[in-house]
Amino acid sequence: MKVRDKVIVVTGGGNGIGRELVLNLLNKGASVAAVDVNSGGLEETVNHSGEHRDYLSTHVVDITDREAVESLPSEVIDHHGKVDGIINNAGIIQPFVDVEDLDYEKIDLVMNVNFNGTLYMTKSFLPYFLERPEAHITNVSSMGGFLPVPGQTIYGASKAAVKLLTEGLHSELKDTNVNVTVVFPGGVGTNIMENSNAEGTRESSGDDEGQSHKLLTPEEAAEIIVSGMEDDKYRVLAGKDSKMMDRLYRLVPKKAANIIADKLR
Known part of the structure; x- marks a missing residue:
């Protein structure tokens, strides 16, 4: 789906990959509804939008709050007149500790933001997408969603859930006007580490796996994701x-898992 003249919702739009x-x-040439829990981050995104700011709306929403998410489509449509697509980008990582040492509060937070938030957004907007001539759902998983990363096991589980959710949606919607794409970023140079560990901050952005000299920039990651959406790709490997x-x-698979484990040891 080409994005020109379309209205696209982006979660985690106040930072990192989401802002880009x-x-x-x-x-x-798209109009955008930027969603984030951080109002200051959204204001900063508006400041970067320059001459395009008239085509941008901002929505302070905690995507783990199902009722708040369910009211969002009407807010977007009231502002833009329609809605054609969504990029579910918002996500957090966990502290770098083993499952044994990770408390349930952190586990619940990671699962709620990464999986439930994506699910709530998808279910809330899907009925409106089915009424459009064409529409698109892009869900950002992670390289950690298909490859185990020690110290990020719950994060990986949440992103693996996003992977299967998205692939299942693709199969369910294959004979409709709604296309579906799943994205697997590798290392991207964002501040997700800081955001994810800041007293339960539910901010978005991408993935911080890898060494800095090998990381994609947020701008590069955004271009890959949007291009995948425009090309109606089934899956996008970013990096x-x-x-x-x-x-x-x-x-x-075992050798690949051992390579990551040894690298992080």
Whole structure:
């Protein structure tokens, strides 16, 4: 689905990849509803939008609050007149500790933001998408959603759930006007570490796995994601590390898992 003249909702639009997704879409001629729990981050996104700010709306919403999410489609439509697509980008990681040492409060938070938030947004907007001539759902999983990363096991489980949710949606919607894409970023240079560990901050952005010199920039990641949406791709591997580990994990999953484990040891 080409994004020009479309209205796209972006979660986590106040920071990192989410902000760059908003700016990328605006530059390509889309109108955007940016969603984030952080009002200050959304204000900063507006400040970066320049001449396109008239095509941007901001919505302070905690995506783990189902009732708040369910009221969001009408807010977006009231502002923009329609809604054509969504990029479920918002997500957090866990503290880098083993499952044994991770408390249930953190576990619940990661699952609620990464999986339930994506599910709530998808279910709330899907009925409106089915009424459009064409529409698109893009869900951001992670390289950690198909490859185990020690110290990020619950995060990986939440992103694996996003993967299967998205692939299931693709099968369910294959004969409709709604296309579905799942994205697997590798290492992206964002501040998700800071956001995720800041007293339960529910902020978004992407993934911080990998060494800094190998990381995609948020701008590069956003371009890959939007291009995948416009090309109606089934799956998008964002970054050389994600592409390499995807191939290796398919061929020799245990070896691939051991490589990551040894690298982090």
